[in-house]
C-alpha cells in the first residue's frame with residue numbers, strides 16, 4: 412500500500428519513509444525542497460535498497476495535488492510539509508499562516524475532491540502536530556486533554572490545523588484522522604546517512620550541541636539556568652526520530668485497520684535538562700561541549716514532557732531509545748556529514 416508523505420524529504424518525513432518501507436508500505440515522497448535537500452532521496456535509497464518515488468511540487472498547488480492523489484491512489488497521507496521555525500514565525504507570521512494553514516487546506520480539499528470519485532472512500536490523514544500546542548503547561552507530564560494555547564505564530568498554525576481536522580472529521584465521519592503531537596524530535600538514522608540538517612544557525616539544542624562538538628561553533632549558549640528545575644536549565648522530552656517514525660507507522664496501521672480518529676502525544680515520557688543533554692553528548696562524542704550561561708530565551712517554558720500512555724494503549728507503541736542513543740546517532744550523522752546534505 413502506498414503512503415503519500417508531504418514534506419517527505421524533511422527530517423521526520425525521511426525517517427518515516429524508512430520505517431514505512433521496513434513495515435511493508437510503499438512511501439511516496441512529495442516535497443518542494445524549500446527546507447530539505449534532494450540528496451535525501453539518494454540516502455533513502457541507500458538505506459532501504461530501493462528508489463522511493465518523488466513528486467516534486469508545492470502543497471499549495473491543489474490541482475497538482477489532486478493529480479498526484481489520482482495517480483498514486485495512496486491508502487493514506489502523512490502531512491509533514493510546513494515551516495517550523497518558532498523565531499521566524501514571529502518575524503514573518505504571514506509566511507506561516509499561508510504555507511502551514513494554506514497548505515493543510517489545499518491538501519484536505521484535494522483529498523476530498525479525489526475521495527468523492529470513489530464510492531465509500533475513507534480518506535486517511537495523519538498530521539504532524541506539536542507539543543507546542545500545549546503552550547506553557549500548568550504541570551507535567553502532559554496528557555492529551557491538557558488545555559491548548561499558542562505562544563507564537565508557528566504554534567498557532569498547528570493549533571488551527573488541528574481544529575480544521577476536527578471540524579472536517581465531524582462533517583465527514585468517514586475520514587480517518589490521526590493527530591500526532593511531537594515533543595522534541597532529535598537524533599539521526601542509526602546508519603549515519605540521514606539526520607537533521609537545519610539551515611543556518613540551529614534554533615534547536617541538539618543540532619547546535621552537535622555543531623559545537625564537531626568544531627563548527629565555539630560554544631553553546633545555555634538559555635537560562637534559573638528555571639525551577641533540578642539543575643536550573645530547561646527540561647524537555649527528547650524523542651529519537653526513529654522512535655517517532657515508528658509512531659507514525661503504528662498510527663497509519665491503526666487508522667487503516669478501521670480505527671476511529673485519535674490525537675496522541677509522541678514523546679518518550681521523561682524529561683532531560685539542557686546540561687544533562689550536554690553531558691550525554693560529551694560521552695557519546697568524546698568531545699567537549701563548552702557552554703556559557705546566557706539569558707533566558709523569550710517564550711521558553713521551564714519543563715515540558717509527555718505522558719505517552721494514550722499512544723501506548725491506542726497504538727501499541729512506545730519510545731525505546733535512550734538519550735545516549737539519541738546523542739550517539741546524532742554524533743555519527745554530524746561527524747560523518749559536517750555540512751549536512753550540502754556538499755562539503
Ligand code: WQD
Pocket residue numbers: 495497541542543593594595596614615616617619631632633634635644645646647685708711
Ligand atoms: C530545548 C531546550 C532551550 C538552544 C522547539 C519548538 C517545538 C519543536 C521543537 C517543532 C530549551 C534550550 C536551546 C540553545 C539552549 N519544534 N536551548 N540553547 O524550544 O523545546 O521546542 O523545538 O515542532 O515546537 O518550540 O526546543 O531545542 O529549541 O530547546 O539552552 O542554543 O534547550 O532553552 O530549554 P524547544 P529547543
